[in-house]
Amino acid sequence: MRLLDARRAGCGWSASSRGHGLGLRVPPRRSKPVPASPHSSVVTRRILRSLERHHPAASTELVFRTPFELLAATILSAQCTDERVNQVTPALFARYPNPGAMAMVEPEGLESLIRSTGFFRAKARSLVGMARAVVERHGGEIPADLSALVALPGVGRKTANVVLGHALGVPGFPVDRHVLRVANRLGIAHSADPVVVEHQLGGALPPARWTLASDTLILHGRRICKPRPLCDRCHARGDCLYLTATPSSVAAPDRRAGDAPSSFARPQARGAKKR
Numbered sequence: 038m039r040l041l042d043a044r045r046a047g048c049g050w051s052a053s054s055r056g057h058g059l060g061l062r063v064p065p066r067r068s069k070p071v072p073a074s075p076h077s078s079v080v081t082r083r084i085l086r087s088l089e090r091h092h093p094a095a096s097t098e099l100v101f102r103t104p105f106e107l108l109a110a111t112i113l114s115a116q117c118t119d120e121r122v123n124q125v126t127p128a129l130f131a132r133y134p135n136p137g138a139m140a141m142v143e144p145e146g147l148e149s150l151i152r153s154t155g156f157f158r159a160k161a162r163s164l165v166g167m168a169r170a171v172v173e174r175h176g177g178e179i180p181a182d183l184s185a186l187v188a189l190p191g192v193g194r195k196t197a198n199v200v201l202g203h204a205l206g207v208p209g210f211p212v213d214r215h216v217l218r219v220a221n222r223l224g225i226a227h228s229a230d231p232v233v234v235e236h237q238l239g240g241a242l243p244p245a246r247w248t249l250a251s252d253t254l255i256l257h258g259r260r261i262c263k264p265r266p267l268c269d270r271c272h273a274r275g276d277c278l279y280l281t282a283t284p285s286s287v288a289a290p291d292r293r294a295g296d297a298p299s300s301f302a303r304p305q306a307r308g309a310k311k312r
């Protein structure tokens with residue numbers, strides 16, 4: 038997809054878009070300006086460095102050997118734990134090790150292998166649809182391009198960024214519910230829209246740090262900044278706007294939507310997009 042087409046599609050990066058002098062692909066400019074985050078880029082980078090020290094070597098917990106395996110595993114991880122996905126993928130990939138093999142089966146043929154991950158009929162359709170599209174459009178290779186990835190059946194922007202960042206060597210900033218909650222609480226982002234948060238965080242950090250930053254925020258959200266946050270154990274509490282605005286939040290966390298306090302997480306809720 039040419040750069041102009043990608044921009045018109047509003048769906049991501051182009052191979053011709055490079056930045057930071059690193060030869061890395063970066064998101065094209067949004068047609069609409071991205072609203073500013075409460076914290077500056079300098080503070081955002083400081084917070085991420087602190088969290089990265091606290092959660093060293095954060096990465097995806099999905100087990101994979103190839104970009105195809107990570108893409109399939111990430112599709113299976115919707116509404117399911119990584120641990121459960123890792124239990125079913127060895128048998129799945131033993132029988133269907135690449136897009137060509139998976140493209141040959143009917144979705145019903147996968148259902149018994151992935152049943153325990155939940156929503157198995159829809160996931161089987163997505164896996165087979167994805168595999169067939171990869172074969173037909175990309176010769177069996179997982180494309181290293183956000184626009185091409187999100188055009189595949191069952192592949193959303195978060196999944197595409199996971200695969201780009203972890204399996205294809207292309208910077209990606211997956212924004213899941215943990216990133217959304219933690220970033221808004223800290224004040225390093227300010228939106229309920231994952232795409233806006235992706236651009237706010239991506240704009241504050243060099244592309245080479247995006248994937249690790251996302252993994253770190255996810256781990257922080259799972260371990261410390263849970264819906265009921267453990268602020269007394271948080272290494273970023275000195276910069277956290279959630280505590281500044283609601284100092285009693287340690288004792289009385291905001292549970293609405295299981296997410297960040299309304300003053301930070303919900304300003305654009307009406308415009309929030311489905312991931």
Ligand code: SF4
Pocket residue numbers: 219222223261262263266267268269271272273274277278279280
């Ligand atoms: S201080 Fe509390 S609310 Fe703020 S990031 Fe840390 S755990 Fe989350």
